[in-house]
Amino acid sequence: MLIEGKWTANWQPVQATDAKGGFVRQISGFRNWVTPDGSAGPTGDAGFAAEAGRYHLYVALICPWASRTLIARKLKRLEDAISVSIVNPRLDEEGWVFGGYPGTNPDGINGARHLHEIYTRADPLYTGRATVPVLWDKQLGTIVNNESADIVRMLNSGFGDLASGPDLYPAALRAEIDALNADIYPRLNNGVYRAGFATTQIAYEEAFDDVFSMLEILEARLGKGGPFLLGNALTEADIRLFVTLVRFDAAYHGLFKCNLRRLVDYPALTGYLDAMLAVPGVAETVSIEHIKAGYYSIKTLNPNGIVPKGPDLPGLAPVSVTGQL
Template identity: 40%
Template structure:
């Protein structure tokens, strides 16, 4: 396990049960906010902030989708970490086919350097995405949902596209409720399936995941274009990033094998509509996604003796041996 302890990077920590339970997914620890008026101490200014992201990570992918939809390319820069995270250095930067150098002006070659600069005694996981302040030279925030909201709301007067509002006031409560369910049942739910340590845990996680997908498919039966009707909202971004990985990664590798995305025609159509929105297609980097998951921890079958749920096959009938 890789993490920082009192400001010292460790790529070889033996995982305790507590650490293992949060191996891939947990809440960010830097929680400051950028506001349009600067009342938070972090004013929205063009060129002041920088994003450190991974095209492989579904939570980081939320950020690049919102960044593209709000047309913030000229306002907030991006640096992309290498897709292979499972190295002694963790997330790395450099000029390769699967990463960029640090474009934030800091000369970082490893993401953990940004954490150390921000807090010299930092202890915890090194997460993407990171929203960095070039003025104070510190991390503002590393919680993906909060960064999405800041990108949507704070930068409209300094370069963001004000015509795109992914979190309209009239829908905030509903978006929050659905977003919480997407997080619990799908975005982190697929990791619960993959990390199950016994058959009972696996069965519960599979039931939660596919029960939610069944609900979403049924909700789209009224032919709405997006989750809340004809307009795109943050909820669509939140459901898009795990679903775009589903058939390539979660179904075969995580053993979320009961159904595929393509077995949900309405959800598949939703993913395609989001993918076809201006700027979104360029954020979907399957080369990063496949390299990351199939050359890392999840590429090793970590639980023996768990029987995966089988995808329904029409020509197999019930009976002995079926």
């Protein structure tokens, strides 16, 4: 991580642990918002007006939080307005690194070798982890925001006429979306990480139970109606759920020890995953190859770095994504 702008080499993918050995995720540090007229958003400063070509997304295809933003960019048809750089799936001793791995692209905006350089360019005294996603402002040369939940919302409504596609957070559904997010994030999105990075049996088992009880609830819900969580409307709650489900059998079932069942053992969730993958643009944001290479390179969990050959996921063949993004 960066400490007052200096890279500190003894980083660990395990971000922090609490007193019980539970996994604690860092709070995001840049919280400005792109808005149609450049006024301030719910947090942060004003001055980030929607403009085609002004903003750039730094992502990793292994990362579920970054993938949320890629999906929102696709669904809102902002591909021409917002450019993208994809880092290698494996961190090196200085964290996320650009270029060299198939399906990635170099940093054409700042010419950085490592993502942490982007953080110190925005704040020379930055202290914190250099995480993806990052929404970068090419005009002001700074980070707008590095919190995926915020970025998804600003892609949905901050880009005015530049965006089209479905409203991912419609006013009439907000209460239900917020309630789903409040359950799905701790129990499932972050729950799999809490299981995988737990350093005590009790912390692992609590997380494991959260993950599978949440999957049961979602299986029952989707069994009663779909195709999406809120019926026919595809919302940000679906983006948030999908990114975890699509990684489940390839990474979390094995590496994170979430092995009570596989996702394919849940018929309604499997149908839901297929429905999401069939939405134009969504499948292009998924690289099972990057996901496996990235997760199985986490040394604390898999010291020899061996990447499993399976599972067989016929709907998710490896694709070369960069050109399509």
